[in-house]
Amino acid sequence: MPRYKLEIEYDGTGFVGWQRQENGPSVQQSIEEAVEKFCGTVTNVPSAGRTDSGVHARAMVAHVDIDGDYQGAKVRDAINFHLKPRPIAILSAERVSEEFHARFSCVRRAYEYRITNRRMPLALDVNRTWRVWPSLDADAMDDAAQVLVGRHDFTTFRSVKCQSESAVKSLEEISVMRAGEDVFIRCAARSFLHNQVRSFAGTLAEVGKGKWTKRDLSDALNAADRARCGPVAPPEGLYFIRADYAAGNRS
Amino acid sequence: MPRYKLEIEYDGTGFVGWQRQENGPSVQQSIEEAVEKFCGTVTNVPSAGRTDSGVHARAMVAHVDIDGDYQGAKVRDAINFHLKPRPIAILSAERVSEEFHARFSCVRRAYEYRITNRRMPLALDVNRTWRVWPSLDADAMDDAAQVLVGRHDFTTFRSVKCQSESAVKSLEEISVMRAGEDVFIRCAARSFLHNQVRSFAGTLAEVGKGKWTKRDLSDALNAADRARCGPVAPPEGLYFIRADYAAGNRS
Numbered sequence: 290m291p292r293y294k295l296e297i298e299y300d301g302t303g304f305v306g307w308q309r310q311e312n313g314p315s316v317q318q319s320i321e322e323a324v325e326k327f328c329g330t331v332t333n334v335p336s337a338g339r340t341d342s343g344v345h346a347r348a349m350v351a352h353v354d355i356d357g358d359y360q361g362a363k364v365r366d367a368i369n370f371h372l373k374p375r376p377i378a379i380l381s382a383e384r385v386s387e388e389f390h391a392r393f394s395c396v397r398r399a400y401e402y403r404i405t406n407r408r409m410p411l412a413l414d415v416n417r418t419w420r421v422w423p424s425l426d427a428d429a430m431d432d433a434a435q436v437l438v439g440r441h442d443f444t445t446f447r448s449v450k451c452q453s454e455s456a457v458k459s460l461e462e463i464s465v466m467r468a469g470e471d472v473f474i475r476c477a478a479r480s481f482l483h484n485q486v487r488s489f490a491g492t493l494a495e496v497g498k499g500k501w502t503k504r505d506l507s508d509a510l511n512a513a514d515r516a517r518c519g520p521v522a523p524p525e526g527l528y529f530i531r532a533d534y535a536a537g538n539r540s
Numbered sequence: 541m542p543r544y545k546l547e548i549e550y551d552g553t554g555f556v557g558w559q560r561q562e563n564g565p566s567v568q569q570s571i572e573e574a575v576e577k578f579c580g581t582v583t584n585v586p587s588a589g590r591t592d593s594g595v596h597a598r599a600m601v602a603h604v605d606i607d608g609d610y611q612g613a614k615v616r617d618a619i620n621f622h623l624k625p626r627p628i629a630i631l632s633a634e635r636v637s638e639e640f641h642a643r644f645s646c647v648r649r650a651y652e653y654r655i656t657n658r659r660m661p662l663a664l665d666v667n668r669t670w671r672v673w674p675s676l677d678a679d680a681m682d683d684a685a686q687v688l689v690g691r692h693d694f695t696t697f698r699s700v701k702c703q704s705e706s707a708v709k710s711l712e713e714i715s716v717m718r719a720g721e722d723v724f725i726r727c728a729a730r731s732f733l734h735n736q737v738r739s740f741a742g743t744l745a746e747v748g749k750g751k752w753t754k755r756d757l758s759d760a761l762n763a764a765d766r767a768r769c770g771p772v773a774p775p776e777g778l779y780f781i782r783a784d785y786a787a788g789n790r791s
Contacts, residue, residue: 298660298663298664299663299664300663300664300666345664347664365660366659369660369661372661373661376662376663376664376666377663378660378661378662378663379660380660408617409549409616409620409629409630409631410620410623410624410629411627411629412549412550412551412627412628412629413549413550413551413596413598413627413668415551415627417664
């Protein structure tokens, strides 16, 4: 069957997460059901990342096999039609080779964590950011964060429920940048552990408040001990923003 | 009683608008009730702008008289505490003179209208922007919009329900700017008519699509005829962003 690569935006607030589960609506199930309504194909839609409940995506990548030969734009519009009124939008659908796999072919994933650094409650951005106060030193956070770059045992920064065989991963890059009252943490790696970015964000916020030093962060990393992690930041500030594939997998 | 100037952010989605009405919750009533819970003062809270249902504010200005001598920060935090969990946030509260009036002392108001120019439905920004397709020429919109600047009879661009005595107003400035898939229309004037900015936005979108020329816009303005207005843009793209006061009114 023809395979299509999908780029997807979603508001994770009302979902149990990306992955199909018994206990509530998931993004994956919503898309699978929309595909079935469109063309009758009952299928599994794998993705580059399995986000938790409340976590958003600006450009999640998934793939779907569809029984029928359609233009990408037709696939995109038809799935969007059947997704209504759920807060999920297929941004693009592109025909790819059968070797393309949204999860296994992905060579690089990127997340953004948004903190709104203010005392006042949120009104316009409820469920879209983590409100933190007192004032954060974003430069100190950026400087400290660099100790996380490279190949490390990230046991400190993964959920005890993480199902990855190994906690050893390579973090390619991380940056912390202030824009007005927002502080953005962006990071990229071939793959991430469960709750890794939220563990980074919560711990880096402690650095921003001056409660942790760069040395404290480095020591916590080297301890490879989950008990040494700072607070885990809440899901609503986290966005899956990008998945990259080797050029040969694109079509 | 001491008077405080309030700067307020709100999500207008679930409200009948700023102004207290019989038919549902308003932003004004929510704030008045929070003030009463805080200090027992039953009061009227006037504002610089009376936004419609669904219209948002990044920095609405209002004032309140409070029976008691408090620091501004205390007033801000106390009202915010009693506003929970409503999507309204007092950004600042500042002691001002009794001559200050949020509505009558205001010398300049500014609004922003956000259009998201894409074919795909909205997921993350539902109720925060007006989705428009096909592609808009923002430069053509900006150029045409300049015919609106200055002193005109804006009958074409005001709701038939507008209660203003005169339709003659001076538009100080208007600009249209693209930022990625968003197109922002910003405008400022001493005062605006009911639905004026939404009438501008809907009509300018017709210019952006190439259906109206700059000349068509100019003719519609000069006709001073409500029937000549383009479609009125929906409330969810509109934000009250700023109110200015003469320096002498600040304290």
